[in-house]
Amino acid sequence: MGLNLEINIAGIKLKNPILTASGCFGYGDEASDFFDVSRLGGIITKSISLLPRVGHPPPKVAETASGMLNAIGLSNIGLERFINDKMPFLRKCGTTVIVNIAGKQPDDYAKLAERISSLSGVHAIEVNISCPNVAEGGLEFGASEKGAAVVIEKVKKVSRVPIIAKLSPNVTDIVAIAKAVENAGADSISLINTLVGMAIDPKTKKFKISNKFGGLSGPAIKPVAVAMVYKVSRAVKIPVIGLGGISCGTDVVEFLLAGASAVQIGTACFAEPKVFTRSLDELTAYMVANGHNDIRELIGAVKDI
Amino acid sequence: MKCSGNFQIASIERLSSNIIRLEIDSPPIAEQARPGQFVQVRIPGKETNIWPRPFSIHYAGDGRITLYIKILGKMTACMAKLKNGDILNITGPLGNGFAEPPDQVPLYLVAGGIGLPPLYFLVCILLKKGFPPELIHLYSGAKSAADLFARDEIVALNIDYRLATDDGSCGVKGLIVEPFAKDFEKSKSGAVYACGPMAMLAAVAKIAEKNFCQLSLEQLMPCGWGVCNGCAVKLKSDNSIVEDERGFRLARVCKEGPVFNADDILWD
Ligand SMILES: Cc1cc2nc3c(=O)[nH]c(=O)nc-3n(C[C@H](O)[C@H](O)[C@H](O)COP(=O)(O)OP(=O)(O)OC[C@H]3O[C@@H](n4cnc5c(N)ncnc54)[C@H](O)[C@@H]3O)c2cc1C
Ligand SMILES: Cc1cc2nc3c(=O)[nH]c(=O)nc-3n(C[C@H](O)[C@H](O)[C@H](O)COP(=O)(O)O)c2cc1C
Ligand code: FES
Numbered sequence: 001m002g003l004n005l006e007i008n009i010a011g012i013k014l015k016n017p018i019l020t021a022s023g024c025f026g027y028g029d030e031a032s033d034f035f036d037v038s039r040l041g042g043i044i045t046k047s048i049s050l051l052p053r054v055g056h057p058p059p060k061v062a063e064t065a066s067g068m069l070n071a072i073g074l075s076n077i078g079l080e081r082f083i084n085d086k087m088p089f090l091r092k093c094g095t096t097v098i099v100n101i102a103g104k105q106p107d108d109y110a111k112l113a114e115r116i117s118s119l120s121g122v123h124a125i126e127v128n129i130s131c132p133n134v135a136e137g138g139l140e141f142g143a144s145e146k147g148a149a150v151v152i153e154k155v156k157k158v159s160r161v162p163i164i165a166k167l168s169p170n171v172t173d174i175v176a177i178a179k180a181v182e183n184a185g186a187d188s189i190s191l192i193n194t195l196v197g198m199a200i201d202p203k204t205k206k207f208k209i210s211n212k213f214g215g216l217s218g219p220a221i222k223p224v225a226v227a228m229v230y231k232v233s234r235a236v237k238i239p240v241i242g243l244g245g246i247s248c249g250t251d252v253v254e255f256l257l258a259g260a261s262a263v264q265i266g267t268a269c270f271a272e273p274k275v276f277t278r279s280l281d282e283l284t285a286y287m288v289a290n291g292h293n294d295i296r297e298l299i300g301a302v303k304d305i
Numbered sequence: 306m307k308c309s310g311n312f313q314i315a316s317i318e319r320l321s322s323n324i325i326r327l328e329i330d331s332p333p334i335a336e337q338a339r340p341g342q343f344v345q346v347r348i349p350g351k352e353t354n355i356w357p358r359p360f361s362i363h364y365a366g367d368g369r370i371t372l373y374i375k376i377l378g379k380m381t382a383c384m385a386k387l388k389n390g391d392i393l394n395i396t397g398p399l400g401n402g403f404a405e406p407p408d409q410v411p412l413y414l415v416a417g418g419i420g421l422p423p424l425y426f427l428v429c430i431l432l433k434k435g436f437p438p439e440l441i442h443l444y445s446g447a448k449s450a451a452d453l454f455a456r457d458e459i460v461a462l463n464i465d466y467r468l469a470t471d472d473g474s475c476g477v478k479g480l481i482v483e484p485f486a487k488d489f490e491k492s493k494s495g496a497v498y499a500c501g502p503m504a505m506l507a508a509v510a511k512i513a514e515k516n517f518c519q520l521s522l523e524q525l526m527p528c529g530w531g532v533c534n535g536c537a538v539k540l541k542s543d544n545s546i547v548e549d550e551r552g553f554r555l556a557r558v559c560k561e562g563p564v565f566n567a568d569d570i571l572w573d
């Protein structure tokens with residue numbers, strides 16, 4: 001009997017639950033050098049802003065124990081170039097396309113959502129209200145229930161496609177924020193974005209990245225992400241997409257068991273461009289070995305000890 | 306199609322206290338490799354390092370790539386302990402290589418320390434295409450004799466080959482830019498290629514002035530295949546890539562580079 005890996009998230013059909021994390025896969029067009037991107041459950045683009053952004057000066061990244069810090073500063077090519085240069089590839093990439101957006105003010109998000117959701121070939125929008133790397137915007141909204149709700153409401157009002165709210169772990173009560181975006185109309189929630197971190201080089205006595213603070217990602221944050229996915233998925237009715245430190249098929253299973261309906265892989269693809277397809281093969285092998293016919297049997301299926 | 310997979314070490318040699326030479330059986334990468342391109346390397350089973358490490362291709366032929374590696378920190382220290390037959394995970398070839406010189410003009414290639422490999426590969430390919438060896442001048446500098454390498458290979462090319470070390474233990478004492486500057490002053494024309502520390506590249510670019518001059522840059526590279534933007538640097542503005550109102554653009558060293566025209570670089 002064939003396995004079912006297909007999953008429906010807020011009306012978006014994913015052929016399998018493995019997506020690319022925003023900012024870790026460019027605009028999707030680099031990866032076809034390495035593998036058939038149509039095997040992905042979906043592509044999530046780098047955060048797009050209304051105008052191009054240059055971001056912070058180098059060094060923007062630092063390697064840390066089982067993880068890394070980044071302060072890329074949302075550098076991106078901006079809305080117009082994205083539409084002209086990158087959408088043609090995405091339209092024919094053979095899988096679900098989710099465009100991630102970031103703004104300085106709630107109205108920026110609304111403008112982005114209105115325009116992007118009207119493009120052919122865009123299946124959903126992920127709203128980044130959780131970037132710890134930019135002074136204005138981003139986390140400012142994601143850090144309070146009210147701020148998060150305002151952005152999501154504005155976006156929902158104009159968007160023609162489902163909305164995924166991407167949450168920050170840098171908050172006191174992630175469940176409260178999750179409920180706020182659910183009430184504001186979000187169709188799905190993704191979490192987690194990076195954790196605020198810092199690294200200093202004792203040799204030079206300098207910060208390791210120019211922005212001083214950066215976002216921590218990679219295996220180091222996985223237990224934090226799994227805990228948050230568990231908590232949030234039990235508190236809201238909309239589907240949760242889990243991410244943070246995933247680097248293999250068993251990590252994917254862990255997030256599904258915790259309550260995620262789909263996952264994203266970010267940092268792990270830097271070292272291994274084909275981590276997505278390898279993880280998919282490993283997920284399939286796990287299902288066969290454990291007698292599961294349908295991916296949905298795994299979602300939230302964690303057992304007490 | 307670029308390649309990402311496991312390949313076997315055909316030979317590994319410790320050349321001095323801090324340099325190793327590696328030959329890796331990797332036909333799909335060797336076939337595509339061009340001078341100036343690099344590979345990302347990981348040691349399978351040692352995934353404590355989150356990022357792979359970039360190394361320039363020193364030579365590619367007969368299904369193999371050759372790398373020279375300076376032992377600097379965590380990963381390179383582990384690489385020094387590898388043996389013939391061990392497996393490395395390699396992604397590549399990555400980046401844009403050097404452009405060929407515009408004409409049969411004198412070529413000046415300036416290598417600082419471990420910046421030699423891409424320049425050596427370029428010379429090999431140009432000679433193969435019939436470029437006259439007497440027009441090629443290669444300047445190779447390092448801290449001391451123990452940091453110089455591939456000397457026999459270069460001597461065998463029959464090109465003009467100069468050495469300099471900071472401590473005078475080999476070649477002339479001082480910076481490698483000095484002998485290059487002296488020679489270049491005489492002709493004031495030719496094509497210049499350089500790879501090495503930023504300060505050396507800045508000096509080379511200044512000397513080369515308006516001549517054809519290509520430089521290979523280094524940045525930390527989390528991915529090496531263009532998806533993270535971690536390696537992006539500012540270049541002078543043209544109409545490509547990310548531009549903003551301040552008149553510069555961003556280029557990813559791993560993708561648009563690592564080789565750039567000296568004219569495009571914004572020196573701080
Ligand atoms: C395009 C490119 C080509 C390269 N080609 C070669 C080559 O042919 N041979 C070779 O030996 N090396 C080459 N390098 C440099 C090589 O990648 C680094 O030496 C290596 O990553 C060090 O790894 P490590 O784990 O041993 O050191 P780590 O433990 O990571 O670092 C040791 C120290 O060096 C610093 N450092 C490491 N990498 C860099 C870098 N890229 N720029 C500035 N500082 C750095 C770190 O901040 C730290 O202080 C190249 C780099 C680039 C970007
Ligand atoms: C280099 C880098 C750039 C990122 N850029 C973005 C971005 O533009 N928008 C966004 O929502 N998240 C961004 N993120 C966060 C990731 O999408 C993800 O939430 C986080 O890295 C955790 O997942 P991981 O451990 O699998 O990388 C970025 C992460 C990294 C490492
Ligand atoms: S190293 Fe990731 S984009 Fe260049």
